[in-house]
Amino acid sequence: MKHTFITFLAAALLASCGKKEQTKDLLLTGNIEGLKKGTLTIRKFNDSAWIPVDSVIFSGDSKFEIELDLPSAEMLSLHLDRGVTENIDTELLIFAEPGQMTINTDLERFYAKAKIT
Numbered sequence: 001m002k003h004t005f006i007t008f009l010a011a012a013l014l015a016s017c018g019k020k021e022q023t024k025d026l027l028l029t030g031n032i033e034g035l036k037k038g039t040l041t042i043r044k045f046n047d048s049a050w051i052p053v054d055s056v057i058f059s060g061d062s063k064f065e066i067e068l069d070l071p072s073a074e075m076l077s078l079h080l081d082r083g084v085t086e087n088i089d090t091e092l093l094i095f096a097e098p099g100q101m102t103i104n105t106d107l108e109r110f111y112a113k114a115k116i117t
Contacts, residue, residue, distance in 0.1 A: 024067035026096055030103035032080070032110070035062040039081040042066060050077055062107075073097035080110050 032040070038058050043050040053076075056064045078092040089111045094103070105114040 024069055025098040026068040026070040027100045028066045028068060028096070028103065029064065029100070030105070031063045032058070032105055032107055033062060034107035035080075035082075036060060038083050040064060041079045041081065042068065043077045043079060045075055045077070068096075070096060070098055078103070082107070 028042070032038075035058050037060075039055055040058070041055040042053045044053050045051075053068060054066050056066060058064070074096060076094050076096045078094065080090045080092075082090070089109060092103070092105070092111050092114055094101070094116060102117045103114060105111075
């Protein structure tokens with residue numbers, strides 16, 4: 001009986017040590033109307049520099065969806081590389097917090113036409 005109990009306890013401990021499914025804190029979705037090709041890079045400010053966190057490569061579809069680890073609210077930078085010469089309207093700073101955020105804008109006026117919900 002004692003060996004059965006110890007075996008059961010050991011099996012329960014091993015089962016509880018399995019992989020935990022990680023959930024992301026922020027779901028960032030959106031659409032950049034008119035964008036056919038390019039890269040959207042999400043960066044966060046860390047120790048006096050912008051560090052890339054994730055990116056999306058566009059090839060025909062202008063919609064995107066990104067899941068990020070963001071345990072608390074912080075400033076994020078969305079940088080759009082259109083694949084052509086740089087334009088002044090390629091950077092969008094957002095104050096992100098855990099949950100779901102949607103960003104809709106267009107290619108010609110990336111910063112000026114951004115609607116964030």
